[in-house]
Amino acid sequence: MPLYYKLYRLSTLGIALTDSLDELVQAGHITPQLAMQVLEQYDMSIAGALSTKVKAKATMKGHLSIYKFCDEVWTFILKDTTFRLEHETVTADKIKVVACSARRPGDHAKMPLYYELYRLSTLGVALIDSLNDLVQAGHITPQLAMQVLAQFDMSIAGALSTKVKAKATMKGHLSIYKFCDEVWTFILKDTTFRLEHETVTADKIKVVACSARRPGE
DSSP: OOSSOOGGGGSHHHHHHHHHHHHHHHTTSSOHHHHHHHHHHHHHHHHHHHHHTOOOOOEEEEEEEEEEEETTEEEEEEEEEEEEOSSOEEEEEEEEEEEEOOOOTTOOOOOOSSOOGGGGSHHHHHHHHHHHHHHHTTSSOHHHHHHHHHHHHHHHHHHHHHTOOOOOEEEEEEEEEEEETTEEEEEEEEEEEEOSSOEEEEEEEEEEEEOOOOTTO
8 A cells, every 4th residue: 555545636626736737747847757746745745634633523324335445445335324513414315435544644554465456347347337236136245245356356366467478569658657556557659569460559548557466475
């Protein structure tokens, strides 16, 4: 896990900052490296502010529909929910709550054993959709669905590290790159892929690369 969560980059303030940095990078006023440093400082600053300056409290009550725990982050889907704040009460038909560890800035956490990257593949998305349908229909529990996904992460990591032998090379112009949670992300332009029996070109691509460690390491 990184030292700080990136969760707050999806807040109104975080989105505004990211959009501004993207415009500055595209205009050539700052480098991509500097933009990443600004975002990392934002992560650190907002985590520190929330852990030391926010004193308000709230309670909520509702019907738990779906929940999951991944990378030390809880996600809850609640229905018919009531929030009791200090001076008011708010109700909602359906909400999503994302909760992360309240560790202080600078505290370390253990890396997860397997990447969840492949849940975004065609196979992973189909599996998640099927599991969601089964949970909603009451055929399986949310706990079992999470166990299936964890097994999927382990199985696909093992298969890719031992059974995939194909190789490819690529060449292009590096536009943006970043490294986070032991995962590299590259944005390439005018890229050429050389596979075993063919060559493919693309105007712009995104490459996500993670460690090739074996399951259990």
